[in-house]
Amino acid sequence: MQSIKQVLSGDSLDMPVRIRGWIYRTRSSGGIVFAVIRDSTGIVQTTVKKGTVSDGDFESASNAGIESAVEVQGTLAEDNRAPGGLEIRASGFKVVAFSEPFPITEYQSTELLLDQRHLWIRSREQTAVMRVKAAMLRGGREWFHENDYVEVTPPMITGVASEDSTQLFQIKYFDRIAFLSQSAQFYLESLIFSCERVWTLTPSFRAEKSRTPRHLAEYWHLEMEAAWVDNEGNMKVQEELVAAMLECAADECPAELQLLGRDPATLRKIAPPFDRMPYAEAMEYLQKNGFDALWGSDLGAVEERALTKDRETPLFIVNYPKELKPFYMKGNPDDPRTYKNSDLLAPEGYGEIIGGSERETDNALMIERLKDKGESLDNYQWYLDLRKYGSVPHSGFGLGLERMVTWVCKLEHIRDSIPFPRTVARVYP
RNA sequence: GCCGUCGUAGCUCAGUCGGUAGAGCGUCCGCCUGUUAAGCGGAAGGUCAACGGUUCGAACCCGUUCGACGGCGCCA
Known part of the structure; x- marks a missing residue:
């Protein structure tokens, strides 16, 4: 055979x-x-x-x-x-x-394809996406291995929110309530004190009622955390990792990429370093291009598209205003209004694929920020402990795997980057 | 949470002015030894999303509900 x-x-x-x-x-x-x-x-x-x-x-x-x-x-x-x-x-x-008459024929609506997802994933396009995704993961895993990162296994059931707690899925946990994880970050931060460099691939769950081509309620989250790494070092990891994932996809899946309309050569050309653009500069650029971009406003889908639609390589936006980002990021001494953080935007207008930062090491500052946000400190006691026992400078990031696949495979909607997409309106099949 | 579009045959859709429901594809039967999601002939296939209202009469007009999709915000 x-x-x-x-x-x-x-x-x-x-x-x-x-x-x-x-x-x-x-x-x-x-x-x-x-x-x-x-x-x-x-x-x-x-x-x-x-x-x-x-x-x-x-x-x-x-x-x-x-x-x-x-x-x-x-x-x-x-x-x-x-x-x-x-x-x-x-x-x-x-x-x-013998097969019964196949429900998916020449003419297909989005609704039918989603209802028949368990059959539609047989299509050549879907098969190609799965293979490209697997190649990207292999490239990433090999890069981590070569760079002495330990792959760790954090929990997916958690009692604490690392982001806005209204966006958490609640589950019954014996006789109390727990949550599905939306990020492994706090657990990875705990693990750097023994392993120093860790990474993981887990599902993340977001109960945001987002109805966009960029959101899933369940997605695969590739996260990394490393001791002794500052924000610049964090970005170096990101660009090298992304390049390694692209290279593996281009090497292993040229035919699949072609089928999807992606020339593998465009992926091979993407090499570190990626451009870094401070948030303030991004706002200036947007203002010159007719946007109402005031300091302190976030970059929406339209703004991200404007910044990257003509680019062939990813773009870091660095040093966001503090009011836009969570409490655990490290303050930027060069501009106290901002954090030492970065978002990585995919080229061609595909939008954000990674968010990362150097982490705050000063518990007093974090407690102040949590109080300002009206958060109860009780949920964060164990996390705050990490700064009490030999705290060190460290950084990390989270990559939305399906967002990256959407870009690499030139997909119109993120749901086609995963075999059984979970969205606000759909948990079937 | 907000804005918008759409629900008619298994699928994709048409349905004019409110007057007995249409096509293509698929399925089934027949023909065809080079097709490119072929071609030709025939047949079967309908709770017009659901409920209520207006009307002599509703797929069509009005209301409510349900479902799906597109977009915004938030995020990865």
């Missing part, structure tokens, strides 16, 4: 081959059936002629509809009438399982 990719790329011409997979398209013309077969690696046309195969096999081929599981043996032949110029001329055609 061979994969379709092996059959098409090897030296199988005029040789006997055997494949198995699912019928992708089928047409018949009396005594000849054209069945295009799909497996996880590609598609190829097979031709089944009456008289060339057994009558039973011919009847099977005639009756098998789209998505029927089949096993075909035959000879690979060159033929310019075949899509792609190669086809398998069958000597045997076995149906492993």
Whole structure:
């Protein structure tokens, strides 16, 4: 048994081959059936002629509809009438399982594709996205390994909010209430005192009622935290990691990227260092371009698009005003109105993919900020402990994996970057 | 939370002025030995999202509800 990719790329011409997979398209013309077969690696046309195969096999081929599981043996032949110029001329055609009429046909609405998600993920586009995502993850994991980071496993059930607590999913936890994690950051910060450099990949849950092409209620969060690293060092990690993920995707999935409309060469060109633009400068740029960009206002989707739509490489926006960011970021001595933090914006207008900062080490400052926000200190006691016992400068960030995939795969909506998207309006299938 | 669009055959949609419900694709049957999500002939397939109202008469006008999608804000 061979994969379709092996059959098409090897030296199988005029040789006997055997494949198995699912019928992708089928047409018949009396005594000849054209069945295009799909497996996880590609598609190829097979031709089944009456008289060339057994009558039973011919009847099977005639009756098998789209998505029927089949096993075909035959000879690979060159033929310019075949899509792609190669086809398998069958000597045997076995149906492993006939398919009922497939619900997804030529015309599809968004609603149908979401309702039939468990079937739609068989599509070539979705398959390509999954492979690109896997390659990106492998590139990232290897980069962390080569740079002496320890992969750790924080909890996903938590009793404390690291962001706005209205955005947490509540769960029943025995006889009390707990929350689904929206960030592993506090746990990673705890772990740097032993491992020094840690990273993790976990699901994060956000109960924001966001209805946009950039939000999921459940997404995969790639987070890193490292001791002895300042904000600039934090950005170096980000750009090297992103470049490593892009390189692996370009190396392992050139065909998948092409299918999705992404030229792998544009990814290979992206190398550190990425441009750094202070928040203040970004606001000036926006004002010159007709935006009402006042100091202290956040960058919305439109602003992020304006800043990056003509760029081919990601852009760091650094030193945001304190009122826009959470309490645990390190103050910026060069401009006390701001933090030592960065957001990384994807190019081509795809928006924010990473948020990170150097962390505050002064408990008094953090307590003051929490009180200003009206937060109860009780939830943060263990976190504040971390600054009492040998606190060190440290930094970290969180990367929204699906946001990065959306950019890399040129997707219109983040839901296509994950097989079973969880959004405000949908938990099925 | 706010703004907007849409619910008609399995799917994608049309449906004029309020007057007995339409097409293409898919399915089923028949024909076809080079098709490119083929072609030709035939058949089956409908709670017009739900409920209420106006009217002699409602897919169409009005109201309510439900569902889906698009956008904003917030975030990764």
